[in-house]
């Protein structure tokens with residue numbers, strides 16, 4: 090008997106007594122923008138430490154995925170171990186991340202802040218590699234200079250003319 094995937098998923102849901110309402114309620118990811126505690130729904134006040142804790146979510150086809158959901162200090166499970174609170178790389182809020190096997194490059198409070206921090210890091214990396222590319226040594230006088238053009242070889246108009254004259258005379262540049 091052939092079954093389509095949605096039918097199969099519905100069967101599994103019925104088997105575990107998961108109604109659509111229950112399911113969609115459980116698949117609300119607070120970690121996307123992290124304004125309230127995942128468990129009690131209270132907003133985080135300024136200065137509150139957010140405890141990002143692994144929470145399982147039913148995914149497509151009954152598979153489970155884990156996300157780091159925001160919990161307030163009162164709701165954070167006592168048996169969980171957390172990293173020392175660190176400022177979110179994007180908004181500066183204090184975040185303690187549950188210790189697990191995932192090595193994180195930077196600590197952020199939410200998906201929104203993570204995306205923003207990733208974008209900023211990408212832009213900064215591109216800008217610094219661009220700046221490094223424009224840092225050159227003049228082929229005439231040997232001084233280092235910041236080129237305005239990627240193909241610049243000389244530091245100044247004087248050196249450029251000197252270089253041009255040398256080339257006309259057939260000398261080495």
Ligand SMILES: [Zn+2]
Pocket residue numbers: 126127128129130131160161162163164
């Ligand atoms: Zn709470």
Ligand SMILES: [Zn+2]
Pocket residue numbers: 177178179180181182197198199202
């Ligand atoms: Zn943040």
Ligand SMILES: [Zn+2]
Pocket residue numbers: 227228229230231232243244245248
């Ligand atoms: Zn020069």
